[in-house]
Amino acid sequence: MDREGKGRKKTYITELTIVLAVIVAGAALQIVTGPFNSAIVRFPANAVFLLIFLVAAALPPNSVVARLGTLSLSVILISSFLILSLIMGLIPQSGIVNSWPFALTYLMLLTNLVLVAGRRARAFRLKDSGFMLNHAGLFILLFSAGFGSADSGKYFMTVYEGRVEWRGENIKTGQIDELPVAILLKNFDMEEYFPKSIIIDKRSGDAIPSYDWVIVSDSLVDNDNHAPAAYIRASNNKTGDKYEGWVSCGNYSQPFRVLDLTERICVAMAYPEPKSFSSEIEVKRERGSSKSGVVQVNHPLTVGSWKIYQYSYDMQKGRDSGYSVFQLVHDPWLIPAYIGIFMLFIGSVTLFWKGGKR
């Protein structure tokens, strides 16, 4: 407890009461007005909050505000956050994320963090660097993720090969919106792993282990517009039975083929799994130049403040898919969020280096 007063044990009851009162008030608000809608903190509301936070942190606080930045309150808020997250982890349908009690706890946590960081900043010493990085970094990240997310937009866009699309399905509202960016899909490309041949139970369709049968596959057929197929030779170690024939998992235009071994089991081919899929696109903006590039999983394309992600394709047709589904994300608070993440990252290096030393 380096720079805080003693006698905290007596006071944490007060802080606990405040937090519980706010959470109960949140629950009441929830009952009266329904779930918390983050749209109410959209710009400029979130900017006003940020200003209030920063002023509160910069000014030497009076005794009432100072109370919101104490360590006892941090402990109680971390506990509340832990309990609320635990409910979320056990019952995701609980809707905690969009509830007033959670939103208000989040608000108290941000207030606590900014006051703590502000107090340290006003009496900054070099050895406080780690502390500042962790607390200010967490504040920046939580603010951008919480208050900033109200300004973000996320859309799904389905684009057919050779066509241009500018309408997207808003993920938050489910509505179709016209977007300031349009995508021309030049080409969708997909590679699949050649599917495995497996022995299955004919009645249940489940794969079953079979130690008596030796399965050799050759003459693999793997061309565009054709279902993968393999010529299978199966022999039984015990009985010496031998069977051979073509096996295929089939696709949208061709039926599947299996090789019967007994009345109960047969050799079948699993469905191919995707290895990689990518879309060659050109993005046109209402204002500004167009940009071409290839989008694939883990490799989004950035155009202005938009990021375009490869999301899906025609699952039935696999590599013959005639369209590609993109996720378009617009997040003006992304850079502050990254700054927060970066500060926390350096902060965790200082945690590692300094350990538990006071």
Next chain:
Amino acid sequence: MSWNEFIYFAAAALVLWFSGVVALYLFKKRYFSDLLISAGLIVFASFIVLLWIWLKHPPLRTMGETRLWYSFFLVIVGYLTYLRWRYKWLVAYSTLVSAVFILINLLKPEIHTANLMPALQSPWFVPHVTVYILAYAMMGAATIAALIALYGSSAESEKLINMIDNLVYIGLAFLMAGILMGALWAKAAWGDYWSWDIKETWALITVCAYLLYIHSRRGGYSRKITLWIIPIGFVLLMITWLGVSYLPAAQGSIHVY
């Protein structure tokens, strides 16, 4: 150079690493262990480099290739942590887990061709998992020490408390690094650095538990109550790691493959 030669490099590296661990316990001077562990790392790194040249792309696309990096980074980070904090057992642990990954690669060669699904093909995959493995080690050790402190004499508790704090701080550093790398990866793969996926939620719960410990320790609360947070945190950590897939809530999670 191909996976066929892996066994020779792996065997040489393991012999060097385990001799390094033995040297760590036998000799007062760090000279021998430094030399042996570094030599092992050079041998292992040479295999990775040669495999990289043979494959013509970084070996990061298959499960087997991923395990190769775990084996490598675990020993590096484990030893670096030792250099800073002198926890010999951590080097032994890292080497052991590294050996497990090597053995899996030797015994289940099919993983060398079984490619990763697209979302897992990311440079974040290996460091993300590596720091979590080290976090489990630090928190596991902290849990054992906390239980000894809780059930032992007060003199023992006094002796252990500084070490427990230290282990939790280092473990938390690894947990934070893991969750932050996960966030950056998620942003690249799914468009959002945080989406309240069940695994993410549990990772946050775990971090909160250890943050609670650290802040309670500074707040001068009863040591007995504070110490109990550590074993509880470890149970939460284990649920995050292994248990989440079994929760009914895991349906549709992006972390369940």
